[in-house]
Amino acid sequence: xxxxxxxxxxxEELKEKVDIxxxxxxxxxxxxxxxxxxxxxxEYVETDSVDRLAEAIRRLEIRGAxxxxxxxALGIAMAAYNSPNxxxxxxxxxxxxxxxxxxxxxxxxxxxxxxxxxxxxxxxLSNLSTEDIKDGLLTEALKIQVEDIEGNLRMGEIGDAxxxxxxxxxxxxNTGSLATGGYGTAxxxxxxxxxxxxxxxxxxxxxxxxLQGARLTAWELKRExxxxxxxxxxxxxxxxxxxxxNKAIVGADRILLSGxxxxxxxxxxxxxxxxxxxxxxxxxxxxSTIDAKSTLAEVKIENRSEDEVTxxxxxxxIAPEGVRALNPAFDVxxxxxxxxxxxxxxxxxxxxxxxxxxxLYLK
Amino acid sequence: xxxxxxxxxxxEELKEKVDIxxxxxxxxxxxxxxxxxxxxxxEYVETDSVDRLAEAIRRLEIRGAxxxxxxxALGIAMAAYNSPNxxxxxxxxxxxxxxxxxxxxxxxxxxxxxxxxxxxxxxxLSNLSTEDIKDGLLTEALKIQVEDIEGNLRMGEIGDAxxxxxxxxxxxxNTGSLATGGYGTAxxxxxxxxxxxxxxxxxxxxxxxxLQGARLTAWELKRExxxxxxxxxxxxxxxxxxxxxNKAIVGADRILLSGxxxxxxxxxxxxxxxxxxxxxxxxxxxxSTIDAKSTLAEVKIENRSEDEVTxxxxxxxIAPEGVRALNPAFDVxxxxxxxxxxxxxxxxxxxxxxxxxxxLYLK
Numbered sequence: 074x075x076x077x078x079x080x081x082x083x084x085e086e087l088k089e090k091v092d093i094x095x096x097x098x099x100x101x102x103x104x105x106x107x108x109x110x111x112x113x114x115x116e117y118v119e120t121d122s123v124d125r126l127a128e129a130i131r132r133l134e135i136r137g138a139x140x141x142x143x144x145x146a147l148g149i150a151m152a153a154y155n156s157p158n159x160x161x162x163x164x165x166x167x168x169x170x171x172x173x174x175x176x177x178x179x180x181x182x183x184x185x186x187x188x189x190x191x192x193x194x195x196x197x198l199s200n201l202s203t204e205d206i207k208d209g210l211l212t213e214a215l216k217i218q219v220e221d222i223e224g225n226l227r228m229g230e231i232g233d234a235x236x237x238x239x240x241x242x243x244x245x246x247n248t249g250s251l252a253t254g255g256y257g258t259a260x261x262x263x264x265x266x267x268x269x270x271x272x273x274x275x276x277x278x279x280x281x282x283x284l285q286g287a288r289l290t291a292w293e294l295k296r297e298x299x300x301x302x303x304x305x306x307x308x309x310x311x312x313x314x315x316x317x318x319n320k321a322i323v324g325a326d327r328i329l330l331s332g333x334x335x336x337x338x339x340x341x342x343x344x345x346x347x348x349x350x351x352x353x354x355x356x357x358x359x360x361s362t363i364d365a366k367s368t369l370a371e372v373k374i375e376n377r378s379e380d381e382v383t384x385x386x387x388x389x390x391i392a393p394e395g396v397r398a399l400n401p402a403f404d405v406x407x408x409x410x411x412x413x414x415x416x417x418x419x420x421x422x423x424x425x426x427x428x429x430x431x432x433l434y435l436k
Numbered sequence: 437x438x439x440x441x442x443x444x445x446x447x448e449e450l451k452e453k454v455d456i457x458x459x460x461x462x463x464x465x466x467x468x469x470x471x472x473x474x475x476x477x478x479e480y481v482e483t484d485s486v487d488r489l490a491e492a493i494r495r496l497e498i499r500g501a502x503x504x505x506x507x508x509a510l511g512i513a514m515a516a517y518n519s520p521n522x523x524x525x526x527x528x529x530x531x532x533x534x535x536x537x538x539x540x541x542x543x544x545x546x547x548x549x550x551x552x553x554x555x556x557x558x559x560x561l562s563n564l565s566t567e568d569i570k571d572g573l574l575t576e577a578l579k580i581q582v583e584d585i586e587g588n589l590r591m592g593e594i595g596d597a598x599x600x601x602x603x604x605x606x607x608x609x610n611t612g613s614l615a616t617g618g619y620g621t622a623x624x625x626x627x628x629x630x631x632x633x634x635x636x637x638x639x640x641x642x643x644x645x646x647l648q649g650a651r652l653t654a655w656e657l658k659r660e661x662x663x664x665x666x667x668x669x670x671x672x673x674x675x676x677x678x679x680x681x682n683k684a685i686v687g688a689d690r691i692l693l694s695g696x697x698x699x700x701x702x703x704x705x706x707x708x709x710x711x712x713x714x715x716x717x718x719x720x721x722x723x724s725t726i727d728a729k730s731t732l733a734e735v736k737i738e739n740r741s742e743d744e745v746t747x748x749x750x751x752x753x754i755a756p757e758g759v760r761a762l763n764p765a766f767d768v769x770x771x772x773x774x775x776x777x778x779x780x781x782x783x784x785x786x787x788x789x790x791x792x793x794x795x796l797y798l799k
Contacts, residue, residue: 112756276762279745279754281644281668287746287754295756303745303761305644306670307702311767314704339670341677342705349708382642382666383650385748391642391650393475393658398666399639404674 137252
């Protein structure tokens with residue numbers, strides 16, 4: 074297992090640098106920080122069961138488009154790794170894992186991207202020794218994570234060019250270490266500028282229904298020492314219209330070539346209110362988030378359980394019994410509100426379609 | 437106490453009609469439905485203490501601009517009613533009550549309007565018999581409530597003209613019986629159209645931080661049988677951009693002659709998103725909400741405790757310990773997003789300043 078060994082070493086170095094890694098490989102098992110327990114408890118869960126891992130993704134114990142892609146890749150590698158030593162069994166169980174994991178969350182394109190990449194690797198390796206198949210699949214999964222973290226660090230450097238000393242920035246949901254392979258996308262850009270010494274103030278939205286902003290982003294900002302004030306989602310307009318913030322930066326679950334950004338419910342609201350008040354609205358996401366195939370009409374928005382709205386995190390009921398609720402997990406921000414899209418390969422701006430194509434090396 | 441007796445009779449008739457009344461007079465005491473306990477418990481609190489009543493307003497046990505104005509008026513009448521039978525003592529204790537009650541909430545103009553009206557009455561009555569002062573003050577307070585309910589019923593009739601069969605309507609916060617003398621303002625308009633047989637669908641926002649939408653509006657809509665789906669504040673953009681709603685109707689805590697609407701935090705967001713998506717945005721409020729004197733710069737926005745944001749109703753902590761939060765109770769919607777303002781005297785529209793002045797009989 075030489076190749077995977079080298080990558081594990083590289084991963085350990087990166088882990089040091091980015092402080093927190095929400096999902097990782099541990100000797101035939103996948104370990105994750107159960108983010109549904111943050112900020113109350115720092116609970117790491119370890120499993121060698123693909124079903125348990127799929128459940129963790131479905132229940133948002135692991136969340137954020139890049140993080141769930143990595144979790145799925147590690148899950149497929151885990152299924153192979155723990156298989157009996159014959160090629161047919163390894164291939165069968167890794168493909169089964171891919172199938173189970175693909176049914177967890179319908180919207181995030183990274184999940185399918187990571188699974189497809191692993192399936193391609195399964196095909197490529199199928200004629201090698203069992204040892205090489207296992208090593209090759211683990212290497213591929215680790216590569217996805219290492220590339221993600223390295224991409225985030227690069228994205229931070231690239232996006233830093235758009236942030237200025239004294240900026241005050243609205244961010245939505247969690248796009249930090251807890252949503253990615255490590256470090257973060259939008260929050261990674263903020264961290265980079267902060268670590269370089271720029272004075273930055275952040276207004277994280279709490280991000281109902283699941284409160285990833287209040288729970289996770291606040292937790293990461295506090296850990297990083299970046300000054301901030303938490304706001305409810307209903308305060309975004311107040312913040313922009315009173316000129317308390319001059320920029321917004323968010324992540325993305327899927328970006329269409331047209332420049333439409335599919336992201337956490339409420340993103341469209343942040344974008345609209347930035348636009349109406351002359352603030353800049355930026356998106357930071359890896360190029361793996363760009364969906365070069367789908368049209369807007371083809372994007373399926375996941376509707377989640379109504380209980381997420383009628384309760385707070387299942388812990389406190391806030392509406393009368395029997396009340397119905399709407400619960401789309403995502404919304405779509407049209408390109409006219411998007412000033413720039415920051416990726417690990419560069420910034421798409423102005424004509425988003427043309428510049429996104431360039432970043433994907435498409436004509 | 438003949439005059440107040442007649443008004444109490446009229447009040448009882450109206451109470452029947454409007455189903456729920458959140459604050460009322462009961463033989464020398466003020467009684468209120470503690471709305472902080474809805475939807476979990478229907479708890480009525482009764483007091484003869486002005487301080488306890490002031491605390492109830494401060495702690496939002498009584499809330500909504502018209503309801504707190506009525507509570508303050510009843511509180512002043514109560515202080516007089518329970519005074520020893522000499523004119524000086526009655527006047528002293530009612531003025532003291534006015535002073536205590538005026539310090540509860542800084543933004544709602546109805547509170548000051550109701551207190552001023554009571555103070556003027558104290559002056560008018562000061563030379564009469566003690567019996568007549570007490571009866572006169574109680575009569576004035578009951579008048580404020582009866583006028584509010586009658587005004588709301590009229591506002592419902594007037595606003596009904598703007599709603600059509602098949603409308604789907606976003607509403608924010610609670611503007612129903614629980615926010616007023618009874619029946620409601622914005623929710624009263626919706627109720628009127630519904631009771632007249634129009635098919636109406638409502639999307640109430642949960643209205644963080646204090647969740648008046650999830651707790652109170654959902655409770656009233658359910659009681660009234662109006663079909664609805666609860667949404668988080670972050671879903672307003674989704675609802676409008678997907679054409680799930682074609683109208684929005686909200687209340688107001690203060691309306692400036694310029695047409696600027698000061699209302700629950702998040703109202704500006706609803707207005708902006710209606711505007712961007714071609715939906716109509718209406719405000720329904722009694723003319724007592726119109727502040728003909730203040731300029732925008734003079735409007736003081738109440739900042740409430742940060743705990744309201746870092747917890748959910750003080751029951752569930754959602755952010756890490758030590759996190760700071762912003763908590764403005766209100767925001768300001770500029771007139772260009774307001775299609776019409778519905779009052780008990782008619783509808784202000786087009787040039788809002790001119791038509792608001794007409795409604796106030798100003799030149």
